[in-house]
Amino acid sequence: MDNLIAISEMAKLYGITRQTLIYYDEIGLFKPVQVDEKGYRYYSVRQVPYLREICFLKSIGVGLKDIVEHFRERSASKEMQLLLEQRTKILQELSRLNKLRNSISQRIRLYEQSVEAEAGKLREPFMHTRTPKRVLFKEYVQPINRENLHITVMTLWRQVFQKELVPCSGFGSLFRKDDVLNHQALASAGSCLFLPVWNNDYPESFVLEPCECACMYKYGMPYDTESIEILMDWIDMNGYELCGDILDTCLLDTTFYKDETTMDYCLLEAPVRPKSL
Template sequence: MKDEKNVMLTISEMSQIHDISRQTLIYYDKINLFRPAFVDENGYRYYSSMQIPLLKEICFLKSIGVKLEDIKETTTGESTDDTMKLLDDQQNKIDEQIGLMQIQKKQIQERVSIYKSASEYSQEFNKPTIEYFPERHAIWIPWTEGVYTRTELHNALLKIWNFTSTFGYLPSRRWGAVLFAEHLESENPLHVAGGCTFVPNDMTITENTLIFPEGKYVCMSKYGMPYEFSHVKKLVRWIYENGYKITGNIYDECIMDAIFYGNDREVDFCQLQIPIAPV
């Protein structure tokens, strides 16, 4: 009597049932993950209907991102404990990926916000305004002393991103430069100036951490590189002439790199931010 519970299926039939390609089944056979019940003298592969649950399990595990080598190790065993551990491990990996994607989504939203606000900043071009900022933390890497070029800016930024990645943080779009208030009146106001980028305030404090305090800042949008000091001089003069004093370091945020607005200008569109208090 024919065993109706055990029907033999061709490779095409097996692939159609599981919505996978024939090439996938051939590859699974090659790596000894899922082999046909038998191969005839002409090399045609045939599968037993009793193998369907196993292939469904393999397809499921692959669909949730489990690596084939891990699937092979688990499906060749007889313990459900191994499968449970595999699923727990994969769930933890997915949770990590979700967290990473949430950070990426936030950074996308920040970048879109920055680009939208660029037009608003441009309307206030070269006009000092007073804005409030919460406390912000940043990582700073100084430029090579005396080397003030676009290449040096980018080198410092790459070093910062490499540094923050060791703490598990993705590169931030909020980046720019810092000039130290204590050197503004010196012969070299760019002494130890360098690139910086904002990081979460709960990131571990290091010797490269700068804290921009909560409070009021005089801000001015401008076209120019952060090592071009004329814009800083203009804004510092406005501060003194309007009855304020400088209370901290200067942040020069890159709102939009020159690559985003064609050949009209060869410098970045930035916003200077200087913390102030009444005299």
């Protein structure tokens, strides 16, 4: 058995297991040149570069089925095409992972805001500059109640998942300015998901530009408009007027509470400007 390499030595050479080489033999990818009467497999020195190429292709993510097919009629041009296709797949995966990274970062920022917000006082309005938000909106399913609220939100989630986007920027509700001013805040109100501002995959989405807002933390369901009325009274008493749609962002939903809390912890943001003289 001079110039032959035992299976254990060949496996050690490339940092793989004996079981891997046995499997490669079984699927016809890399067969030994000799098998003795005891079933021990041996390889030729000339096979070393072939296994090196197999290990390389596998390390860059090419599937074993494709490697087997490739080695049946291997050529430089065919391998170049295989590598070009694999590079395209990797670039697509990098794009997907980059979106996931951004989504995770947005969820982290949401929880950072939530932790800071828990120190805020309930129902005590304050001024704050709202950051830009991309909104995907859907009017509430009627009649407006807890069950239909969940249905409305999940309809939006399904719409987003169809394009493989993870809506990690949170969710909330939107109340139209004119409806609020007419004391009919729920007339055309609805749920919304917050998407990355840079994402324009949804032509029906829109961006809420940064602006000065009168804000208030509260526990409650979005269809309970008492908090909106409290905030609107404060806006009027402090010399402001509403100049945009009111956003009700859910900071912490009821899944975070171990007690009997049945309401979400939310932030109302009402765009305002000084009253016209």
